[in-house]
Amino acid sequence: MNAHDLLWGMTSGQLPSDAPAWVLEAINAGHPVVVRRAIAEPGQVAVGVRGRLREQRFATVMPLAAVQRRVVPEALRGVTSSRDLPALRALDLLRPVLAQEAWGITGSAGFELASGVQALHEHSDLDLILRTHERLERGDAEDLLAILDTAPCAVDLQLQTPFGAVALREWAGGSRRVLLKTVSGAHLVVDPWQAVA
Amino acid sequence: METLSFEFPAGQPPKGRALVGCVGSGDLEVLLEPGSPGKLTIQVQTSVNGAEQRWQHLFERIFQEHTPPALKIDIHDFGATPGVVRLRLEQGFEEIGHD
Numbered sequence: 001m002n003a004h005d006l007l008w009g010m011t012s013g014q015l016p017s018d019a020p021a022w023v024l025e026a027i028n029a030g031h032p033v034v035v036r037r038a039i040a041e042p043g044q045v046a047v048g049v050r051g052r053l054r055e056q057r058f059a060t061v062m063p064l065a066a067v068q069r070r071v072v073p074e075a076l077r078g079v080t081s082s083r084d085l086p087a088l089r090a091l092d093l094l095r096p097v098l099a100q101e102a103w104g105i106t107g108s109a110g111f112e113l114a115s116g117v118q119a120l121h122e123h124s125d126l127d128l129i130l131r132t133h134e135r136l137e138r139g140d141a142e143d144l145l146a147i148l149d150t151a152p153c154a155v156d157l158q159l160q161t162p163f164g165a166v167a168l169r170e171w172a173g174g175s176r177r178v179l180l181k182t183v184s185g186a187h188l189v190v191d192p193w194q195a196v197a
Numbered sequence: 198m199e200t201l202s203f204e205f206p207a208g209q210p211p212k213g214r215a216l217v218g219c220v221g222s223g224d225l226e227v228l229l230e231p232g233s234p235g236k237l238t239i240q241v242q243t244s245v246n247g248a249e250q251r252w253q254h255l256f257e258r259i260f261q262e263h264t265p266p267a268l269k270i271d272i273h274d275f276g277a278t279p280g281v282v283r284l285r286l287e288q289g290f291e292e293i294g295h296d
Contacts, residue, residue, distance in 0.1 A: 054276070055245045107222065127222060156221040170219040177288065179224065179281065186281045188288055 001045050001064075002072070003037040003165070004106040004129055006114050009068030010047070015060060022051040023058045032071070032115050033062060037165070039183050050111060050119065071114045073104025073129050079113040087126040090151035094128070097147055102131040107156070125154040130168070132159050135193040141172035159192065166192040199246050203253060205260050207237035210267040215292035218285045225277040229289045232269040243274035255279050259286060266293065 001007075012027045026049050027033075036059060038046035044061040051057070077095065081088050087109050104110070107127025108119040136144075136159060145168055148155040157168040164182035171178055177188040180196065187196050210231035218226040232238055237260070241252055259265075270289075277285070 055247065057276075125222070154220070158221075167219045167221050167224060169221060170224075173219070175217065175288075179219065179284065181223070181281075186278070186284055188284055 001035050001070070003035055004073050004104070004110065005035040006032040006071045006111065007035060007045070007047060007062060007067050007069070008032045009066045010062045011066065014062060014066060019058060019060070020056075022053075022056055023049045023060075026051055029117075031117055032069075032111070033060075034111070037181055037183055050108075073106050073110055074102065076105040076110050076113045077103070081113060083118075083120070085120050085122060085124065086153035087120050087124045090126045090153045090155055093151055094126075094148065094155070098128075098130070104129050104131075106158070123153075125156050126151065128155060128157040129165070130157055130159050132161055132193075135161075135191075136171070138171060141168055145169060145172040161192045163192065163195055199243055199248075201241040201243065201249050201252055203239040203241070203256055205237040205239075205256065205265065207232070207235055207265050207267040209234055211293045213293055215289050217288045217292060220273065220275065222275050223277055223281065224275055225282060225285055226273040227285050227289045228271040229293050230269045230271075232267040234267050237265050237268050237270070239270040239272065241272040241274055243272075243276075245274065245276050251279070255282060259283060265290070268293070 010027055010033050012024050015023060015027060033047040033049050036046040036048050040046040040061045043064055045064055047060060047062045049058040105113060106129050108124050109126055112119040148157060158165040159168055159171060164180040166178050166180050177190055178192060180187050180189045180192045182196060189196060214230045216228050218224055220226055
């Protein structure tokens with residue numbers, strides 16, 4: 001299991017008793033949950049439940065044994081939609097650009113393409129993940145960002161390194177230290193392709 | 198979208214300005230500029246509604262450790278966790294200190 005994987009099979013009985021009503025609603029409707037970048041107890045996986053509103057995100061854990069189906073971001077590259085929205089048009093534009101790379105779709109676009117539940121709207125960003133086992137040079141990051149910035153909506157691409165995730169936009173920028181999101185939290189690092197001390 | 202304003206006691210204004218962070222989910226952009234002596238003002242524009250208390254408490258915890266310089270801070274938040282907010286502010290203070 002990796003951050004951004006979508007999981008089906010969670011039941012409302014597995015939610016903590018203080019879960020808000022909209023969380024129960026989403027789970028009872030059969031919506032998938034999203035794997036979070038966090039450490040969980042053995043036999044559990046840290047997940048997030050999405051609601052309709054932007055501030056409706058609920059962090060919880062799911063028993064691994066309950067997982068019935070798992071969809072990874074890469075599996076959504078070929079999924080198309082009949083809806084006409086900037087984020088989906090951006091996706092059409094970027095598919096050939098990223099064709100040779102290990103990339104996938106996350107965020108609301110990934111959620112919608114995987115589940116059929118409408119999560120995108122006119123002003124949604126497109127969230128992507130690019131798995132980079134090898135270091136992506138900053139100049140190459142700048143070039144890629146320049147292409148993403150021609151898309152019809154904002155594109156938030158996260159570079160997944162062996163140690164965590166860093167935003168392409170930040171890595172392509174001038175900041176010496178960048179924010180690396182890891183299972184143990186966020187860290188400011190000089191090189192995202194080096195283990196955090 | 199919600200805009201929140203905060204004010205805290207501070208020391209002297211620094212000379213430089215700094216821009217740290219990144220536009221993107223789970224992150225924030227922080228612009229730090231010299232403010233009026235003795236005053237730290239913060240404006241937060243956030244996509245997460247109803248979180249004023251959380252910001253207030255987070256800032257209080259950060260600034261009680263040491264008195265901050267007099268700054269005018271502009272924050273664009275895209276749903277960052279408190280840990281990320283803390284790191285970005287530390288990064289901003291550090292960059293301002295280097296000028």
